[in-house]
Amino acid sequence: MLQEKASAVTDDRVSRVRADGETDLLPDQSQLGAPTAPSAPTSAGPDQNIENIKVVLHERELWKRFHEAGTEMIITKAGRRMFPSYKVKVSGMNPKTKYILLIDVVPADDHRYKFCDNKWMVAGKAEPAMPGRLYVHPDSPATGAHWMRQLVSFQKLKLTNNHLDPFGHIILNSMHKYQPRLHIVKADENNAFGSKNTAYCSHVFHETAFISVTSYQNHKITQLKIENNPFAKGFRGSEEGDLRASRLEGKDYPVISKNMVRQRIISSHSHLAGKLRAGVLTSHAQVLSSYPYDTGVSLSNLESQDSLSNHFPQSRDPSLVYHCFKHRDNSRHLELGCKQPYLESSSVMSEEHFFRSAPSYESPLLSRPYCGEAITAREACMYSGMEAQPGALPGAAEKDERTISPSVNCSMWAPMQPYSRYGVEAVPYQPFTSHPFSNTTAVHPVLPQPASAMLPRPQADLGVYNSAVLQRGLPVIPQSSSSSSCSPVLTGSSDVISHQPLYHKKSGSPLQPLKEYSACSSQRMMPIGDSSHQYQVGLSNAGSHWTDS
DNA sequence: TCTACCACCTG
DNA sequence: GCAGGTGGTAG
Numbered sequence: 001m002l003q004e005k006a007s008a009v010t011d012d013r014v015s016r017v018r019a020d021g022e023t024d025l026l027p028d029q030s031q032l033g034a035p036t037a038p039s040a041p042t043s044a045g046p047d048q049n050i051e052n053i054k055v056v057l058h059e060r061e062l063w064k065r066f067h068e069a070g071t072e073m074i075i076t077k078a079g080r081r082m083f084p085s086y087k088v089k090v091s092g093m094n095p096k097t098k099y100i101l102l103i104d105v106v107p108a109d110d111h112r113y114k115f116c117d118n119k120w121m122v123a124g125k126a127e128p129a130m131p132g133r134l135y136v137h138p139d140s141p142a143t144g145a146h147w148m149r150q151l152v153s154f155q156k157l158k159l160t161n162n163h164l165d166p167f168g169h170i171i172l173n174s175m176h177k178y179q180p181r182l183h184i185v186k187a188d189e190n191n192a193f194g195s196k197n198t199a200y201c202s203h204v205f206h207e208t209a210f211i212s213v214t215s216y217q218n219h220k221i222t223q224l225k226i227e228n229n230p231f232a233k234g235f236r237g238s239e240e241g242d243l244r245a246s247r248l249e250g251k252d253y254p255v256i257s258k259n260m261v262r263q264r265i266i267s268s269h270s271h272l273a274g275k276l277r278a279g280v281l282t283s284h285a286q287v288l289s290s291y292p293y294d295t296g297v298s299l300s301n302l303e304s305q306d307s308l309s310n311h312f313p314q315s316r317d318p319s320l321v322y323h324c325f326k327h328r329d330n331s332r333h334l335e336l337g338c339k340q341p342y343l344e345s346s347s348v349m350s351e352e353h354f355f356r357s358a359p360s361y362e363s364p365l366l367s368r369p370y371c372g373e374a375i376t377a378r379e380a381c382m383y384s385g386m387e388a389q390p391g392a393l394p395g396a397a398e399k400d401e402r403t404i405s406p407s408v409n410c411s412m413w414a415p416m417q418p419y420s421r422y423g424v425e426a427v428p429y430q431p432f433t434s435h436p437f438s439n440t441t442a443v444h445p446v447l448p449q450p451a452s453a454m455l456p457r458p459q460a461d462l463g464v465y466n467s468a469v470l471q472r473g474l475p476v477i478p479q480s481s482s483s484s485s486c487s488p489v490l491t492g493s494s495d496v497i498s499h500q501p502l503y504h505k506k507s508g509s510p511l512q513p514l515k516e517y518s519a520c521s522s523q524r525m526m527p528i529g530d531s532s533h534q535y536q537v538g539l540s541n542a543g544s545h546w547t548d549s
Numbered sequence: 550t551c552t553a554c555c556a557c558c559t560g
Numbered sequence: 561g562c563a564g565g566t567g568g569t570a571g
Contacts, residue, residue, distance in 0.1 A: 215568085
């Protein structure tokens, strides 16, 4: 089900994940001017060659076209797919090793934007981050051979602005900038990760960054979508799609849409105003400089190309950053049963400041009291084990190369930081004290009640696999158009949280993947389909900088 | 700014 | 024929 036919990806840039640890590896430090040496992905351990994995973004040229115009992604209550779709070509995997591929979408910065004068501008502080969720590829876990055989498509991933989304879609705030990230996790013997020697790599393609909107702001983006998205074909064939609009209104002549009128007016006004003000058209310079998290690192060679042309205020550099981590912790067995067991969703809210600063999020879903420690914990990660349930996932057997996860229960929970912050504050190869995806240095054992337990929906229980994990886990701040990171080794702090059940399930509510819900008569459960692959991640907020609004 | 609905389209 | 993905539009 994944993937459409594999197609050439020659135009895509290969992520610089190099086994030899060459320049492709761009640890944070290097970006910050620190010594780069040690950043080589820790290839510690036998068969830990996850750092050799290369990922090429499919249709990179298309992504770049969008990026240059300032990519916008529609978010709706029901969930909207991304276009272009996130598809990658993976190579360098061990054909027989099982991997889990997942995506998370993290804030690119802590700003809220507005589309003004035909360009995006910072419009204030970002809203508190939405509950972080992960989208685990439906084929996970699968062997390297499986992943490398064809394109890996995440086209079914959906974005929503519904804070209480019951479908497991990735929740975002409108008018905020986000950065999707791909994570490749080496599944352990139980088709999960978190146990000893678990390693993962993260890949960030900066051209996939976007601003979430409820309706398109930039007409260029609208046109790019119409021109390239097959589902929007009905809007093609006439001057800027106006003819179709006309037809919809029962007219034979083109009708100029509000959007176009607005943009045309804005455009001309901007053009004029710019000339009047400075004698030249406005540039993005001021916007660029407004980024607090701009590392100020030299926008190197690789990146500047798009940062200059991008309509987004750029906060980082487009080159490829690579980071690898290896989870050493033996103490805990963190399982991600993508195919089988879906993890119960963990609480989305993990930080006290979140509640203080963002009361609006205190929905019934999230308002459960947390224990003090949990509240203060900024980087808590949680893992909880669960009974194996082999074969629970229908259809799993059909996939020859994939294995059924005997048991799963994994949940990570930590605050999310704006993506770009990593470049500024994160320490690249800092040993993980918690989850592989977490780059936090401190993990607090206490966890809040899972908000998911109160979710009135099916996927609330699903794998929620907190991504804060991922968020924190990606230390790197890619300053390049694409970046990768491999985890050094997780230093076993996972057990710190391991003894704490992440979920407090209602009795009778099995911790299973949503997929199974369809076959399960358990209350609150209902079939959801693909969305089950989207996991809730920990809350994303991280710091005081999110506190506002 | 956001939502629900629409006609049109793909698969 | 159907389910579901599109952007446009009214409100």
